[in-house]
Amino acid sequence: MRPSYELTITTGPTAHPLTLEEARAQLNSPQGLPDDVYVESLIATAHRYIAKGFNLTPMTTQYRLVTGRFVKDLPHPPVQSIQSIQYYDSTETLITLEAGDYSFYPGSSKIHYRSDLCLYASARTDRVIINYTAGYASAELVPDSIKHAMRLLIGHWYEQRQATGESTVKAIELGVRDLLFTEKCHRWRA
Structure with a gap:
């Protein structure tokens, strides 16, 4: 599924x-x-x-993606910037990732997370929230x-x-x- x-x-x-x-x-x-x-x-x-x-x-468009897992590839490229990545941890607390918790290259749609993040995430279907800007300027x-x-x-x-x-x-x-x-x-x- x-x-x-x-x-x-x-x-x-x-x-x-x-x-x-x-x-x-x-x-x-x-x-x-x-x-x-x-x-x-x-x-x-x-x-x-x-x-x-x-x-x-x-053209430049801002999106909010809510998903049940840490995605590695954002929809609707090219991605200009990521405003925030948040997730619910195992205690159901909403955590905002620091810039050092992931890497991203403008123009790409790929996100690389710190390897230990998924281990502490909630089982919710809406556990990860990513706000980002995509499109050509x-x-x-x-x-x-x-x-x-x-x-x-x-x-x-x-x-x-x-x-x-x-x-x-x-x-x-x-x-x-x-x-x-x-x-x-x-x-x-x-």
Whole structure:
């Protein structure tokens, strides 16, 4: 049985990797058309699709992960920083780890803990709480492969405003998946 976990966005992104102008350029759409609101919604939807569907955080987002064990790999990379790691010890006291209790390298999703921490933890399913920030700090830092995957999705959704045939959807999904594979995203499990 896999341990349960809960991942919550505590502060969402304040911007998207693509601007309206960049999306319009992909669509060969002149500036100021009445469908700008629709195109902006496609940008937001493509951003969410990539974040949720591919375990990737395109823009700065703050998360809280609650899990039953000390995870070594945080979901939704790239991780910028870890604000806190807390756990319930064997007496059910909430302990906040000191910076020396773990090591972490920005841009990675890996955490290395001091070897004796797990020995004293509670058996609770919510015993470990990690608050962290992930994503790229600005749109300029987002890899082109992520931006291009968004352009593919936006272009497809703009042209196909209704449900499409299965083969068309699979071709778009394959193109997006192949682009995002270069970012080494993976399905995350607790």
